[in-house]
Amino acid sequence: MNTRRTARFRAAGTAVAAALALGLGAAPAHAAPTPTVVLVHGAFADSSGWSDVADRLTADGIPVRTFDTPLRGIANDSAKLTEFLAGIDGPIVLVGHSYGGAVITNTHDPDVTANVFVAAYAPQRNQLLAELVNPIAHPGSLLLPPALLVKPVADPAGPAGVNLDAFVTEPFFREVFAQDVAPAKAAEMYRNQRTLAATANLERTGDPSWADTPSWYLVSGADRVIPPALQRETAERVAPGRTREVAASHASYVSQPDAVADIVREAVLAAG
Numbered sequence: 058m059n060t061r062r063t064a065r066f067r068a069a070g071t072a073v074a075a076a077l078a079l080g081l082g083a084a085p086a087h088a089a090p091t092p093t094v095v096l097v098h099g100a101f102a103d104s105s106g107w108s109d110v111a112d113r114l115t116a117d118g119i120p121v122r123t124f125d126t127p128l129r130g131i132a133n134d135s136a137k138l139t140e141f142l143a144g145i146d147g148p149i150v151l152v153g154h155s156y157g158g159a160v161i162t163n164t165h166d167p168d169v170t171a172n173v174f175v176a177a178y179a180p181q182r183n184q185l186l187a188e189l190v191n192p193i194a195h196p197g198s199l200l201l202p203p204a205l206l207v208k209p210v211a212d213p214a215g216p217a218g219v220n221l222d223a224f225v226t227e228p229f230f231r232e233v234f235a236q237d238v239a240p241a242k243a244a245e246m247y248r249n250q251r252t253l254a255a256t257a258n259l260e261r262t263g264d265p266s267w268a269d270t271p272s273w274y275l276v277s278g279a280d281r282v283i284p285p286a287l288q289r290e291t292a293e294r295v296a297p298g299r300t301r302e303v304a305a306s307h308a309s310y311v312s313q314p315d316a317v318a319d320i321v322r323e324a325v326l327a328a329g
Contacts, residue, residue, distance in 0.1 A: 092148040092170055092328050093120040094321055097138065099155025099177070100128055100253035101225045101234060102308075106246060109314035110321070119325055126157055128222075128253045129214060131186075131260045135163035142166045150324050152317075153177050154310055155283065156253065159186060162265045170328035172270050172295075173321050176277040176288060176307050179267055179295045186258040189287065197284030204229035207255050215254075222252035233281050235308035242311065267295040271327060274300045275309065275320045282307035299323075 094114055096107040104123040111121045124141050127134050138160055142149060148170045153161035158177025178189055192198060204226055212220035225234055230250070231243035238246065274292035278285050285302075292300040303309055303316040310317045 090147040091119055092150045092325050093122060093145050094150045094152060094325065095138075095142065095145070096121065096123045097151060097153040097157035097160055098123075098126050099153070099157040100223070100257075101250045102154070102246065103249045103251050105249055106308070106311050110310055110317045113314060113318035114321060114325075117322065119322070126160060126251075128156070128251055128257065129212070130254055130257045131159050131163050131262055133214075134160045134257075138164050139166055142168065148328060150321065150328055152321055155307065156186070156257070159262060162267060163263050165264070165266055169266065169270060171324040172267055172272040173324050174267075174272065174274045174291070174295065175317055175320075176275065176280055176283055176305075176309055177291075178283065179265065179272075179274075179291050180262040181294075182264055183261045185261055189283075190258060195284050195287045197281075197286065199229075199233045199281040200225070204233045208252070210252060212254070221255045223255050224252045225250060233307075235306050235311060236281065237279065237306045237312040238308055246308065246311065265295075271324070272296045272299065273320050273324045275317060276300065276302040277305045277307055277309045278302050279304055280307045280309075 096111065098104055098106060104125050107123050114121050124138055127137055149168045150171045150173065151161040151169050152173040152175060154175045155177055158174045158179050161172055162179050178186060180186060189195065192201065205223055206226055207221045207223050209219050210222045211218060227247055230247040231240065235243045235246060272295050274296035276285060276288040276292055301320050303313050305313040
């Protein structure tokens, strides 16, 4: 991202933050409630990675919840997210990173007023994630063996109580997933990573929530997991006119929390 574009990005984010500060701090009694932001992590991660984004949003008076994605499959995970959302009163803005984007795509809750996709998949109806991660159709990802391997894990829903899960190997984790994150932080992320059921990529998705829910998309321009070209193509489809780009790795929510918080604020302001 060039300097001029970065300046525009920051200026827009500052303007949104100022508008939120004014709107949230002086809202009349009859004003609509501020939407609750629900942060949905993807594969090879856990909710702790959202901490800096959550801190920035809560500092603006925006309620934030994090969802521990089971990573067992899109149908299962979207059903669990729907159960989680049932415990939240008022409007909701869903934020999905990576595989978490597929989960929010398949979540249909009437209280969800906006989606935000962060370096995320947003599949179309009946699409397989395997089609999107295909290195021939969408070259550029480094998330391939030996960086990506599978191992057996205990899973009550799997055959004989066991399932094959995918994970990112330690020697390649920072290089592939988070090259712009400090080594110590990347090591922490590796230790906290949660594995993904290998069958999750083989599930066909349902009707996409983004088809009838206003959506935003933040492209990671230096992503080595989901190729930036695929992200831009996805963004044009799901969030026309509501797309931003940041020079960041796949882990933009960790390395660029200001940029992520800024686009979430935009969605909250529009949805509030």
